[in-house]
Amino acid sequence: MPEKSREYAVNAVLALGLLLVPLWALWAGEPFTITLATRIAILALAGVGLNIALGLGGMVSFGHAAYFGIGAYVAGILAQHAFLNTPVLGLPGSNQMLTIWPVAMLISGVMATAIGALSLRTSGIFFIMITLAFAQMVFYFAISWPAYGGEDGLPIYVRNQFPGLNTMRPWDLFLVAFGVLMVGLAFSALLRGSRFGAALMAIRQNPERAAAVGINPYGVQLTAFAISGMITGLAGALMADLTRFTSPSMMAWPMSGELIVIIILGGTGRLFGPVAGAAILVGFEVTFGGMTEHWKLWLGLVLLGAVLFARGGLIGLIAGKERHG
Amino acid sequence: MTAALFLEQVLNGLQLGLMLFLMSAGLTLVFGVMGLINLAHGSLYMIGAFFCAAAAAASGNFWLGLIAGTAAAAAAGALIEVTVLRRLYDRDHLDQVLATFALILVLSELTKIGFGPFPLFLDVPPILSGTVNLGIAHYPLYRLALIGFGLAVALGLWLLIARTRLGIRIRAGENDREMIAALGVNIRALYTLVFALGAGLAGLAGALVGAVQSVQVGMGEPVLILAFVVIVIGGIGSIKGAMVGALMVGVIDTMGRFLLPRLFGHFMEQSQAAGIGAALASMLIYVLMAAVLVIRPKGLFPAHA
Amino acid sequence: MTIRTTLSAGLAAMSLTATLGASTALADPVTVGLITTLSGGGAGLGVDIRDGFQLALSMSGSDAIHLVVEDDAQRPEQAVQIADRMIQSERAQILTGIVWSNLAMAVVPSATAQDVIYVSPNAGPSQLAGAGCTPNYFNAAYQNDTMHEASGAYANVLGYENTFIMAPNYPAGIDALTGFKRYFEGSLAGELFTQLGQTDFAAEIAQIRASGADSIFIFEPGGMGISFMRQYAQSGIDLPIISAAFSFSQDVLPAVGDSALGVINTAEWSPDMDNAANQAFVAGFQEAYGRLPSVYAAQAFDSANLILSALAAADINDLPAFRTAMRAADFDSVRGAFRFGNNQHPIQNYYAREVVSVDGVLTNRMVGTAFEDHQDVYATDCAME
Structure with a gap:
């Protein structure tokens, strides 16, 4: 399988590159490059989450920003209560990432389960529109709910802490984000290889046949959707710490x-697809954003080109056509 | 609360609903015939408003502007159908979502380059200016005219689809694409025509609404999301569903904004009630959508396809 | 532990790396990063801020500033990322340009904690004026509440007794109504919150009609104000409107159209102000860009001149001295008298302006004074002296 091994090589290059470039930046005294690499890692993690619903499960969610934002708000709200030393729902706040992350995953998971339970009653184009509409509902709620800043958002004055590291230092925070991304990727790989992953892909290809061999499509898809929301929520919590800010x-x-x-x-369905995609997007924003105020026009044109002429995405271009590896 | 105020709010809800119908009808038609999800539908709405404002300013005539806006949106629709969307009918929805998302970025930026970053001026035509006395309430004439316009377009669309040869082809296309190609219909031209028709409806809505709203970049996306809610409620591909869904969303949204703050005003202090009422009112139509999904997952009027 | 001390302690690690390359040679121009909104629905405001700032630089003929401009797309995360890049890789020592309060709240605390000076050409959130005030933050525009306080005060002058008030349901909207009520002495005929980004105001206008009010106070910035005024003009209601300048500034007036004629709106500046600096500014702006300047352009113009005056008086690498020079505000403001209070927000006059048509172009003309030497209420919470 030459394509397969070529994809492994691409993955290795991506992982190493994401580690080595900021390492070089640390040595060269370019802290902003480290910040960018951290941003890429976090967005990639959010993508890994979405990829479970979208790439593996074929559920095109246009509402994953909701879980991303919920995760970010969990980090912001817990940090604020820890900072002011006030309870939230009777429990203390926290400025420890290791406490915040499970809570962020739990709450975005609950939200994804609720929205997924309703949305999965439909499929296809319905599903896209419904997930978008529900995410917009969460967005309006965040804007008009004054307790945590409403539209002004919620600042995190000091980044939440991770044992043994000083997260205010760009390199330390990068290590945290990179580590979590690698765990997320490993989990995603395990999921693909598992019986659950096989069932999920079987449902994507043919729900009737999957049901005929004893798989419960609704249950499997809902579980995958919830897991997907949880990982994206975790990425949101990390992003709040990177920008030291949460906003609707x-x-x-x-x-x-x-x-x-x-x-x-x-590259849809590729394990490392989100890493490559996040790197391209952030690189594009930084390069063109500084050059022209019309950078969104060029971004739109590049995206159009990618859809029309480069269907497998970057990894597809390099590693060949085989999809969902 | 007087009966006059209540009646006025019902009319407002109907008017909002009919404008939403113009948006939703195009979207649902395009999906029904081509199976395409078009996120850039809101951009066509924006194009309609901008060209209407520019043409009305240049000619001094609102009606010329209205024609120009509708035509520009239809032309833009035909152009993107031929250059981009045509290649995506056989792809999965994911590719369609990404391509039309990219089109939003491109069209918004092009509009800004073409018309400048500041909002444009577009006024109500003099003949439709002012208010009319409906017996118990004074109501803006232009809003009444919008209700009339919306009903007329709905009737026209129904006649087009039910009574004309084009309508037969559209309905056939919804049922079986291979079949009508086999019958010798030029399917490519039909698709371009249907897309341009949907785009023109969106442009018409943008131009009509532009006279009482801000004509600015990004004006289309909030309406697009409302149109999605309408279609989910009404059932994808169904014009009748779009009509019912649009009226429900229009009336419930308006009444929610009107009644909820008053309701909370009975229990709490006024400015607090206004805040909570407004927050809940903004979520009301999504709750409606969720309720419809629980009862009828395919919408109120599921299309046969 | 106050917010400020925690901040500086926590950010020490970041500022260490950030200031490494900051000690440039004296003669080199100082890099000023201008982050503003140049795309999307709010682009008009950002364009005016950028143009006003650049005009001040070119009119001064000074080469003390190297200006870097970038679009924040009205997204807080984007603004934070650009600020980080300007500070960390382009070694910007001064930032400015942000239009919106929520973006300012995202950028200012961490930027100022990294020993970067931030000069606000528009937003003035209360958090940064009160307990959260900080020596590196200078507001050259206004504190958010004061514009609406001026409306409340001037409504008394106009003899309004029963006013209907309305704003979007978000923090700035709530602040606007609070600010208005702080000085308004009449009663309220009604109080409504609209949805942010709302485009249809039929339901609200119907309630205004039924309320029996003698006047209306609105805060509906951007497209919301344009939509509201168009629909209000068609409603047949003929109540006078009072508002802060945002919905009746030069950037939106052409789109609002004649329905804005006669509206009283309050601001700290008016294009017809009778001082030499302002006349040069308005004429220069019209010549350079072919349109009248908005209040945002005026504030950005002042921000640039404020920075230039401080750079001429002190070396920015000696931050305490530079801050002292900034606080002196020794420049010719287009607003006439301008000075900083203890919280480094302006103490200034606020005027009532009326929308008029001059040779077919809608603009504002000064008709009265709402406040003299007015300071925001949060200044007393600020620990700086």
Whole structure:
């Protein structure tokens, strides 16, 4: 399987590159490059989450910004309560990432289960529109709910902490994000190889046949959707710490679009697709954003080109046509 | 609360609903015939409003502007159908989502380059200016005209689809694509025509609404999302469903904004009630959508396809 | 532990790396990063801020500033990323340009903690004016509440007794209504929150009609104000409107159209102000860009001149001295008198302006004074002296 081994090589290059470039930046005294690499790692993690629903399960969610934003708000809200030393729902706040992450995953998971349970009653184009509409509902709620800043958002004055590291230092935070991304990728790989992953892919290809061999399509898809929301929520919590800020715009519809862009640019269904996609998107934003105020026009044209002429995304271009590896 | 105020709010809801119908009808038609999800539908709405404003300003005539706006949106629709979307009918929805998302970025930026970053001016035509006395309430004439326009377009669309040869082909296309190709219909031209028709409807809505709203970049996306809610409620591919869904969304949204703050005003202090009422009102139509999904997962009027 | 001390302690690690390359030679121009909104529905405001700032630089003939401009697309995360890049890789020592309060709240605390000076050409959130005030943050525009306080005060002058008030349901909207009520002495005929980004105001206008009010106060910035005014003009209601300048500034007036005629709106500046600096500014702006300047352009013009005056008086690498020079505000403001309060927000006059048509172009003309030497209420919470 030459394509398969070529994809492994691409994955290795991506993982190493994502580690070595910021390492070089650390040595060269370019802290912003480290920040960018951290951003790529976090967006890639959000993409890994979405890829479970979208790439493996064929569920095109245009509403994953909701879970991303919910994760970010969990980090922001817990940090604020820890900072002010006030309880939230009777429990203390926290500024420890290791406490915040499970809570962020839990709450985005619950939300994904609720929205998924309703949305999965339909499929195809319905599913796209419904997930978008529900995400927009969460967005409007965040804007008009004054307790945590409403549209102004919620600042995180000091980044939440990770044992043994100083997360205010760009390199330390990068290591955290990179580590979590690698765990997320490993989990995603395991999921693909598992019986659950096989069932999920079988449902994507033919739900009737899957049901005939004893798989419960609704249950399997809902579980996958919840897991997908949880990982994207975790990425949101990390993003809040990177920007030291949470705002409703993290759950607005363009963010959902960006997450889909990341997956497709990298290569739908590819394990490392989100990493490649996030690197392309962030690189594009930084390069063209500084050059022209019309950078969104060029981004749109590049995306159009990618859909029309480069169907497998970057990894597809390099490693060949085989999909969903 | 007087009966006059209540009646006025019902009319407002109907008017909002009919404008949403113009948006949703095009979207649902395009999906029904071509199976395409078009996120850039809101951009066509924006194009309609911008060209209407520019042409009305240049000619001094609102009606010329209205024609120009509708035509520009239809032309833009035909152009993107031929250059981009045509290649995507056989792809999965994911590719369609990404391509039309990219089109939003391109069209918004091009509009800004073409018309400048500031909102444009578009006024109500003099003949439709002012208010009319409906017996118990004064109501803006232009809004009444919008209701009339919306009903007329709905009737026209129904006649087109039910009574004309084009309509037969559209209905056939919804049922079986291979079949009508086999019958010798030029399917490519039909698709371009249907897409341009949907785009023109969106442009018409943008131009009509542009006279009482801000004509600015990004004006289309909030309406697009409302149109999605309408279609989910009504059932994809169904014009009748779009009509019912649009009226439900229009009336419930308007009444929610009107009644909820008053309701909470009975229990709490006024400015607090206004805040909570407004927050809940903004979520009301999504709750409606969820309720419809629980009862009828395929919408109220599921299309046969 | 106050917010500020925690901040500086926590950010010490970042600022260490950020200031490494900051000690440039004296003669080199200082890099100023201008982050503003140049795409999307709010682009008009950002364009005016950029143009006003650049005009001040070119009119001064000074080469003390190297200006870097970038679009934040009105997204807080984007603004934070650009700020980080400007500070960390382009070694910007001064940032400015942000239009919106929520973006300012995302950028300012961490930028100022990295020993970067931030000069606000528009937004003035209360958090940064009160307990969260910081020595590296200078507001050259206004504190958010004050514009609406001026409306409330001037509504008294106009004799309004029963006013209907309305704003979008988000923090700036809530602040607007609070600010208005702080100085307004009449009663309220009604109080409504609209949805952010709302385009149809039929339901609200119907309630205004039924309320029995004698006047209306609105805060509906951007496209919302344009939509509201168009629909209001068609409603047949003829109540006077008072508002802060945002919905009746030069960037939106052409789109609002004649329905804005006669509306009283409050601001700290008006294009017809009778001072030499302002006359040069308005004429220069019209010549350079072919349109009248908005209040945002005026504030950006002042921001640039404020920075230039401080750079001429002190070396930015000596931050305490530079801050002292900034606080002195020794420049010719287009607003006439301008000075900073203890929280480094302006103490200035606020004027009532009326929308008029001059040779077929809608613009504002000064008709009265709402406040003299007015300071925001949060200044007393600020620990700086």
